[in-house]
Amino acid sequence: MAITLTETAARRVRYYLDKDGGAALRLGVRKTGCSGWAYTVTLSKSIGPEDVVFEDRGVKVVVDPDSLPYLDGSRIDFTADGLNRTFQFDNPNATEECGCGESFTID
16 A cells, blocks of 8 residues: 655645644545545644554655545645646546546546
């Protein structure tokens, strides 16, 4: 099992963790969108006993056990295009993504 960050994503997360005093980047999924699942990305102030913890490029990434099967193997990047700034997921488990890029399907 693994979740990795590009250097650009890690730099962005480290900036916010240092600024806001967080403990880790929290990734998850929620049921929604036109394709079924959407990513959730937040900063976490703490790491719970049930959380699965990964560390990459000096950043701790936590995932709840229910979301892990949907995210395992993902590579997270951070992109800036004009005023749009977002985390991009390269998720080997996603079989389809909606046109807007907000949700994905897992078969």
